[in-house]
Amino acid sequence: MLRYPIGASGDVIHFEPAVLDHFARYRQLRFWHREAGGQLFARIDGQCIVVSEATGPGPNDKRGRTFFEPDRTGEQDEIDAMFARKLHYIGDWHTHPERSPTPSGRDHATMSSRVRLSRHRLGGFVFVIVGQLPPPDGLTVVVHDGTSGHVLPPAGVDLPGDPA
Numbered sequence: 426m427l428r429y430p431i432g433a434s435g436d437v438i439h440f441e442p443a444v445l446d447h448f449a450r451y452r453q454l455r456f457w458h459r460e461a462g463g464q465l466f467a468r469i470d471g472q473c474i475v476v477s478e479a480t481g482p483g484p485n486d487k488r489g490r491t492f493f494e495p496d497r498t499g500e501q502d503e504i505d506a507m508f509a510r511k512l513h514y515i516g517d518w519h520t521h522p523e524r525s526p527t528p529s530g531r532d533h534a535t536m537s538s539r540v541r542l543s544r545h546r547l548g549g550f551v552f553v554i555v556g557q558l559p560p561p562d563g564l565t566v567v568v569h570d571g572t573s574g575h576v577l578p579p580a581g582v583d584l585p586g587d588p589a
């Protein structure tokens with residue numbers, strides 16, 4: 426599993442293979458592919474934050490080659506339904522038509538405004554940008570504390586069969 430330690434906190438973000446598969450389906454590999462995105466939900470087990478569900482894109486999202494504006498209607502219902510399954514809303518994901526994506530100015534503004542919505546003890550909002558390259562090079566993971574965002578370096582890709 427891909428692991429992203431959050432600084433020196435001891436918390437580590439893991440991505441389940443199903444979530445990485447979901448991201449892979451929406452990579453913008455052709456010029457006509459539009460940005461996609463949605464919400465991220467995780468099981469929290471001690472210091473392991475295991476991202477288990479990635480939702481979206483939805484039929485009413487506004488999508489272009491270099492923009493993605495999700496339809497926020499129903500987002501809170503999705504958060505409540507996942508919470509009933511002990512899955513915590515931890516942040517959002519979206520794609521970029523870049524090999525190794527970097528957050529745009531608008532992404533920084535979105536992250537700042539979304540931090541208050543993340544209801545978990547991480548004290549930050551997780552923002553994943555899916556680029557064209559396979560992970561880890563094409564996956565950018567940012568934790569935003571409401572003031573600034575920090576890109577998390579991956580801790581390495583586990584061999585198949587390694588424990589999470």
Ligand SMILES: [Zn+2]
Pocket residue numbers: 519520521528529532554
């Ligand atoms: Zn973006």
